[in-house]
Amino acid sequence: MILRLIYPKWNKLEGQTHFNLPPLGPSVMAAALPGDVTVDFIDENVQELNFDEPADLVGISVMITAQIKRGWEIASEYRARGKQVIFGGVATMLHAEETMLHADSVFLGEAESRMEEVIEDFRRGQLKKLYNFMPHPPDIGIVGPARRDILNQELYYHKGIRMVDLFQASRGCRFSCYPCAVSFLGGRNFRPRPFDKVAEELATIDNNRLFVVDNSLAQDRDWLKDLFRMMIPFKKNWCSHTIDDDPEVLDLAAQAGAWYVYQAVIDSSDFIRERIKRYHDYGIAVEATVLLGLDNQSEDDILRLIDFLLEVNLDLAEFTVMTPFRHTKAWDDMERDGRIFDRDWNNYNAGRVVFKPLKMSPDRLQELYHYAWEQFYRDETQEQKMFKLIMRVIERERKLGTYQPPRKDLAGVSFGKQVDR
Amino acid sequence: MPSLCGIQIRKMDNRMLVILTELYEQNPGSSVTGLIGSVAGEVVKHYGIPPETAVFIVHNPERSAHHEFFAETFYFAHMKWDGEKYSYPEWEKTGEESFEF
Numbered sequence: 089m090i091l092r093l094i095y096p097k098w099n100k101l102e103g104q105t106h107f108n109l110p111p112l113g114p115s116v117m118a119a120a121l122p123g124d125v126t127v128d129f130i131d132e133n134v135q136e137l138n139f140d141e142p143a144d145l146v147g148i149s150v151m152i153t154a155q156i157k158r159g160w161e162i163a164s165e166y167r168a169r170g171k172q173v174i175f176g177g178v179a180t181m182l183h184a185e186e187t188m189l190h191a192d193s194v195f196l197g198e199a200e201s202r203m204e205e206v207i208e209d210f211r212r213g214q215l216k217k218l219y220n221f222m223p224h225p226p227d228i229g230i231v232g233p234a235r236r237d238i239l240n241q242e243l244y245y246h247k248g249i250r251m252v253d254l255f256q257a258s259r260g261c262r263f264s265c266y267p268c269a270v271s272f273l274g275g276r277n278f279r280p281r282p283f284d285k286v287a288e289e290l291a292t293i294d295n296n297r298l299f300v301v302d303n304s305l306a307q308d309r310d311w312l313k314d315l316f317r318m319m320i321p322f323k324k325n326w327c328s329h330t331i332d333d334d335p336e337v338l339d340l341a342a343q344a345g346a347w348y349v350y351q352a353v354i355d356s357s358d359f360i361r362e363r364i365k366r367y368h369d370y371g372i373a374v375e376a377t378v379l380l381g382l383d384n385q386s387e388d389d390i391l392r393l394i395d396f397l398l399e400v401n402l403d404l405a406e407f408t409v410m411t412p413f414r415h416t417k418a419w420d421d422m423e424r425d426g427r428i429f430d431r432d433w434n435n436y437n438a439g440r441v442v443f444k445p446l447k448m449s450p451d452r453l454q455e456l457y458h459y460a461w462e463q464f465y466r467d468e469t470q471e472q473k474m475f476k477l478i479m480r481v482i483e484r485e486r487k488l489g490t491y492q493p494p495r496k497d498l499a500g501v502s503f504g505k506q507v508d509r
Numbered sequence: 510m511p512s513l514c515g516i517q518i519r520k521m522d523n524r525m526l527v528i529l530t531e532l533y534e535q536n537p538g539s540s541v542t543g544l545i546g547s548v549a550g551e552v553v554k555h556y557g558i559p560p561e562t563a564v565f566i567v568h569n570p571e572r573s574a575h576h577e578f579f580a581e582t583f584y585f586a587h588m589k590w591d592g593e594k595y596s597y598p599e600w601e602k603t604g605e606e607s608f609e610f
Contacts, residue, residue, distance in 0.1 A: 196510075220510070222510050222538075223510055223511055223537065223538075262534075264533055264534050266579070271533075271534065272538070272539065274537070276534055276537065414543075415539060415540070415543060417533075417540070417579075419543075420531075420540050420542035420543065420569075421569075421582075423542060423600075424542060424567070424584050424600035424602075425600070425602070426600070
């Protein structure tokens, strides 16, 4: 049986250098499938989708809201050809009711120990309209290595340089932040994977560079220290979301290969300034993730914030506009106040203003978003800054003896397409 | 998805005030705001409240946080009752003083 598993394309952020990372969700789902299912994976961001290629069942895996409408289009095309289509992934959970109108089946929740039932139902011609396992996440101990073999790895190179592989040591998040939907997604409890499972998966990844995609590395200090101690012998280099701001944790993180962290910067406080400095003190670079358009931000606040970012010696910055994703407190608050004016999910890519900000017009916020990108990268482009980060990691890899030179045969290729060198 | 919220019902003149409180982290599912039509319908059926007398208020309690987004808020949810469920919510910001007695 062939499961054609599709990861729909979406419009990337304007102004940002476009990179495509190998997605984790489809690989995690594939690992939960019965062994006799052949997975034919297509990442539409880097591959053309041919609807005539063989498929017994079509799976559509959607991570972000901006993918969902394209997912529905793909489903429509396959269903017109008589194929059954099942949706899963984060954005399916956020848009479940709408997606049920476009699918033969919708899967909500985590895949481990659930896919046998789904595939068996399909084989008997009794695929259910809805599989809702959100209230009952699986035992985290049964989560095994993701099946990265379903990915065509050569498509995730930019001019010979391999992109990071995504990796997860825990699920869930005990925080419940204003713009974030993780708490709705069954993630309210921090669920660390057993270390033997983490080690087993790390050993399967032949990429020296990882993105540890855990929602936060600041949830359990003791666990974090043990995790980093366990990771040291693997000699990986990795980026991640925020790491617990504790000297011992940061020291262990650096030893375990912390390359750079995404640090949310929402104001120009000394707290943020000092935190960035501490990361740097431990040799960890910082990419600021800057959310513009929060209700407490005025135009002046945003302009001051951009100046601050230029001052504090950041390695990279990524700007997004506040976006009220479904099932977040941001959505609820703005919905009640009638402030959401755009419900086209294609525009929910965090680069388009879809709501009325409290202290400026939507157009002004959109202008400030573009201005922020331009100002931050006016003296050194994003690609130049990234190159510096790459040079840092190469230096570390050379010291560790793990350096893998860029692929010469892919020097003129970016994500599967020929480009100028 | 099972969801939880706080419910307080107060009789006020000839109306029944139904105050639905968001529980944030203690709620494993959707918010009251997201499910207001279904929740309101369940409440009137379960407590035998005449739908035409029910007034719904969504309460977001203050939460310990750095940001003002978690300030305490109250909203009236004005909805249409079709005999089975409520729908088409329209929201009106209010304060506790409007239903204190």
